[in-house]
Amino acid sequence: MLQKFKEHINKKFPFLKKQKILIAISGGVDSVVLTHLLKQLNFDISLAHCNFNLREKESDLDEEFVKNLSKKISIDCFTTSFETKEISKKNKESVQITARNLRYKWFQKLIKENNFDVVLTAHHLDDYLETFLINLTRGTGLEGFTGIPEINGNIVRPLLVFSREEIIDFAIKNNIDWREDKSNASTKYIRNKIRHQIIPVLKEINPSLLETFSKTVENLKESQQIIDDKIAAVSKEIILKKENLLKFNVSKIRQLSNPKAYLYQLLKKYNFTEWNDVSQLLIAQTGKQLFSKTHVLLKDRDFLILSKIDKKTTKTTYFIEKNISKITQPLCLTIEKATETSEETKNIIFVEEEGLEFPLIVRKWQNGDYFYPKGMQGKKKLSKYFKDEKMSLLEKEQTWLLCNNNNDIIWVIGKRQDRRFSVKNMPKTIKISLLNSL
Template structure:
């Protein structure tokens, strides 16, 4: 297996040569064999072990084992203890999801602090098949059926081409010791049920199951690439972005062969789960919105608008004293006394400094706000002004107001100036990009 593994690395992972590598090691046969293989090939490796404290004394014995292994091989080792059950309960995760979150976040912290290039994990071909079958039982899109990625950012999985049987045989031939996790034998977890009950039957039906499964994964990955290419083309046609808001053209989406399927592909990375609700938004009334854990999607006339899920704090305000010439938060404003008025646009206004009452206030909209728009007659409620300007809900929420200390609007930034503060035009106020 060593020679086969060496060729596999040279062909598929040549970039690992001369890199600083961190191997995730549990003490089980897979990760111990992975460590042995890279040691034999003289790579620069260190070890990282997580003690999840889920198996009482056995977890501590695993930690002692990998520490001893690192001493014998003179490899640097990082270890950590996690209160996994507490973390899972607090975040409403399953124990397995909690452990995954904890370990991968820790790996990234080690990489950042100690300058490693990649983390290597010991997932193998049987793990890949088990994951496929788990996703099959739960229901999944194509992403769930294309296998564990062999490269995912700085996470590398060099053993995916090898079976559990090959790994065990290598360990026995080379008299490699490892720790056996007793929980792997129980059928309490769905992965173990598939491993001990379903896979033996499938391998009895097809002794070459892993080989045919590898071909299936390759075919699915190729199909996925075609879909991704098509979605990239469609995205350019139906989506545009402005101020961190994605605008999806509803008319163009509805002209596609399967709008719901296209919406899924366009929005799947934004943690939405109720795809019927996403699809129904196409025909909903303007103003209706749905939320994922991280984003919200709003129907606004002819578009669906996507933004990060953040509720604005309408009571938040920032003060500007009379002597200040600049603020950089929450927006970037410059204040300059001038002799005469020159260029004027949506990013620059001129006011009479003597008409201002300090401190000035930068804030978001509030109920009852009104202004006397420059160039228009009378006064207008801010809500009516926004409606006439056809601003979306997102745009309304993201619009800042410059007011005096009595909360009278001086400027609806990026939109309209109030005419009450125009006379000598001796103070230039500029909105700068942030």
């Protein structure tokens, strides 16, 4: 196995040879064997072990085992402890999801604090198959059948081509000790049910199941790549990016061979789940909205408009005191004295200092609001301005105003300045910039 592992690293992960590696180690045979393989090949490795306190004394013994292993082979070891059950109750999520999130968050913290390049986990081919079958039972798209990614950001999984049998065989032949997690024998969890009750039957039917499965996954990955290429090409034709919104052309989507399937591929990463409802937006009236945990999708005339739900900006009014030079909520504005004026843009305006009455106000628009648009005659209601600019409901909802203390509008932020505050005398000029506009 050592030679096969070396060849696999050289082929798929040659970059690891020059990197500082953190190994996620539980004490089980998979991560312990991964540690020994990398140590024998002289990689720069350290260990990271999470004690989730889920198995009383057994959890502490796992931690002790990992610490002793690190001393035995002379490498650094990082450990941490979590009260996982209490945290899962507080977050109202499963213990497994909680443990996973805590684990990966801690890994990223270690990477940042200790200048590691990557985290290696010991997922193997049997894990791959189990995940495939779990996704099959729950329902998934094609990406759910392409398994666990070998590389996902700075997380690398170099054992995915090896079976559990190969790993255990290597450990036994090389007199490598490991810890057995007794909970893995329980069929309480779906993964263990699949591991102990389903996969053995499948292996009876096909003794070469893992080899067949590996080839199938490769075929599915190739198919997924074709889909990804097609979606990238279609996206260029139907998606318009406008500030912090994505606008999907309804008529062009409806001309596609299977609009619902395309919508799934285009929107799946935004956490929508009710795909029949999403496809119905194509024929819905203007104003119809759908929400995921993170985004809102709005039908607005000829477009579906996607926007991120910003949980940080629940307030509708913010104040800027006189000596404040920068705010970051609800958006990022800088306020500074200008020694000269450059060309104004939608994100930069110049105003006369003596016309400002502090504290300035940043707020959402209200019915009846009006301003004097720079470059135009007379005043205009904001509702009429929005209509003339053909702004969608989402764009209106996301518009912020910069106002004087008396509520006179200085700037429809990122869109149009009020001419009453235009610069007339250069010596006392204030430059106001919007920094977080896309």
